[in-house]
Amino acid sequence: MSTDLFQNPPDDPFFEAVAADDPNDAYAILRDLREHDPVHPVPGLGFWLVTRHADVKRLFNDPENVTNDRRAYEHYVPRGEEGSLVRWAENNGLFAMAPRDHARVRRLVSVAFRPRAVRRMDSQIRDVVEQYAAPLRGRSGETLDLMNDFTNPIPNAVISRITGVPPGGDEVRFRELAQRAIRGFFTFTSDEVKTDSEAAFTELATWVREMAKERRDAPREDLISDLIRAQDDDERLQDDEIITLITGLISAGSETTALGGLVAIRALLEHTEAAERMRADRTLIPNAINEILRWGFGGPGGLPRYAIRDFELRGQKIRKGQMLMLSFGGASRDPRVWPDPDRFDIERDCRELTVFGGGPHYCMGANLARSEMGAMVDSALDILPPGSRPRDDLMTFEPAGFFKRPTNLPIEVA
Ligand code: HEM
Numbered sequence: 001m002s003t004d005l006f007q008n009p010p011d012d013p014f015f016e017a018v019a020a021d022d023p024n025d026a027y028a029i030l031r032d033l034r035e036h037d038p039v040h041p042v043p044g045l046g047f048w049l050v051t052r053h054a055d056v057k058r059l060f061n062d063p064e065n066v067t068n069d070r071r072a073y074e075h076y077v078p079r080g081e082e083g084s085l086v087r088w089a090e091n092n093g094l095f096a097m098a099p100r101d102h103a104r105v106r107r108l109v110s111v112a113f114r115p116r117a118v119r120r121m122d123s124q125i126r127d128v129v130e131q132y133a134a135p136l137r138g139r140s141g142e143t144l145d146l147m148n149d150f151t152n153p154i155p156n157a158v159i160s161r162i163t164g165v166p167p168g169g170d171e172v173r174f175r176e177l178a179q180r181a182i183r184g185f186f187t188f189t190s191d192e193v194k195t196d197s198e199a200a201f202t203e204l205a206t207w208v209r210e211m212a213k214e215r216r217d218a219p220r221e222d223l224i225s226d227l228i229r230a231q232d233d234d235e236r237l238q239d240d241e242i243i244t245l246i247t248g249l250i251s252a253g254s255e256t257t258a259l260g261g262l263v264a265i266r267a268l269l270e271h272t273e274a275a276e277r278m279r280a281d282r283t284l285i286p287n288a289i290n291e292i293l294r295w296g297f298g299g300p301g302g303l304p305r306y307a308i309r310d311f312e313l314r315g316q317k318i319r320k321g322q323m324l325m326l327s328f329g330g331a332s333r334d335p336r337v338w339p340d341p342d343r344f345d346i347e348r349d350c351r352e353l354t355v356f357g358g359g360p361h362y363c364m365g366a367n368l369a370r371s372e373m374g375a376m377v378d379s380a381l382d383i384l385p386p387g388s389r390p391r392d393d394l395m396t397f398e399p400a401g402f403f404k405r406p407t408n409l410p411i412e413v414a
Pocket residue numbers: 068094095106159248249250252253254256257260297303304354355356357358360361362363364365366368369
């Protein structure tokens with residue numbers, strides 16, 4: 001992707017929404033597109049932005065017309081060198097598997113998410129969140145960075161703990177590698193980031209392979225051991241599949257959940273009445289998490305699908321090989337599904353939520369992500385007494401493709 005396009009984006013509502021400083025402006029642009037141009041051709045990048053909930057939901061479940069296998073994209077550029085691990089993972093990952101193999105792997109993985117394992121994960125989540133929350137309590141009058149000291153490290157620490165990486169120095173190293181690896185998997189990234197990501201990915205995969213080897217000889221109470229034990233009709237997961245799965249879980253579950261935590265904290269500070277209700281009654285938190293994700297996750301960003309044949313969508317002619325971007329913010333604020341969609345309502349019925357996708361690739365970590373976010377919100381309510389406020393004047397950002405990625409979350413504690 002040319003850097004020039006990053007710096008001089010074409011004059012188009014999608015780019016305006018991405019560049020908007022105020023999220024409400026971005027949502028207003030998405031509202032307009034949803035009503036008047038729901039399958040919008042984005043110039044320069046050549047993809048279709050899909051903003052209606054019904055279309056987003058349909059495309060998650062439409063294997064006749066679309067896939068999430070990047071290799072079907074007309075501008076597909078393979079990752080990594082021929083014969084490299086990155087190339088191998090791209091050709092064998094969850095998005096590239098034939099439907100039958102994908103269904104088999106998902107069945108095997110679900111075995112590793114049985115109640116005993118989930119209980120173990122819940123206690124690991126509580127431990128990790130407490131480890132990061134403890135130093136942040138009782139800091140009245142100070143300005144804390146809740147992104148770098150709280151929402152960002154937690155999801156990675158949780159995944160590495162669940163996987164079987166011991167706490168301490170290894171965990172930090174694992175987290176750094178995972179964060180570098182993930183950056184290269186975003187839809188639009190610079191070549192520099194991609195190269196660095198590939199090196200990190202290779203190191204990470206080698207690490208996971210060594211752990212898998214150790215666990216075959218001496219199983220423990222962790223996800224790698226569970227995956228090794230998982231068996232279905234005499235079929236076992238191979239080490240290569242375990243590596244794909246673990247690195248897949250790391251890349252799918254870290255940045256997303258960290259962003260979810262950030263959205264959650266901002267939502268608490270912006271909706272003080274809802275925060276006070278949750279503070280008084282913590283049983284409101286699980287449903288509030290769904291509403292937080294509906295209300296604030298993803299904004300103008302979305303999830304790619306690639307057309308595997310020519311088809312028509314709302315009168316637009318989609319050509320084989322083209323990309324469709326399924327807009328998170330478009331679907332999550334569609335008034336056809338969500339009455340008064342801009343209102344934040346922690347008791348809203350969120351069954352139609354699409355931020356975890358849908359159909360065969362529905363997020364495998366949705367419950368884990370909800371638990372993590374629930375634990376983060378529960379702790380954040382104790383870290384931030386009423387009257388705490390975001391210090392937007394101290395916020396900093398870095399470019400991430402077309403998007404601006406916050407690099408801190410400064411909050412003044414009351
Ligand atoms: C707020 C946090 C999260 C969000 C919003 C999220 C969102 C999504 C979405 C939209 C998809 C579907 C991708 C597609 O269809 O192209 C997905 C897939 C996936 N997610 Fe998540 N995710 C989150 C957290 C997690 C966590 C914590 C894990 C695990 C540790 C995880 C593991 C996965 C995996 C493995 C897939 C691929 C499933 C497949 O292809 O069969 N996610 N996620």
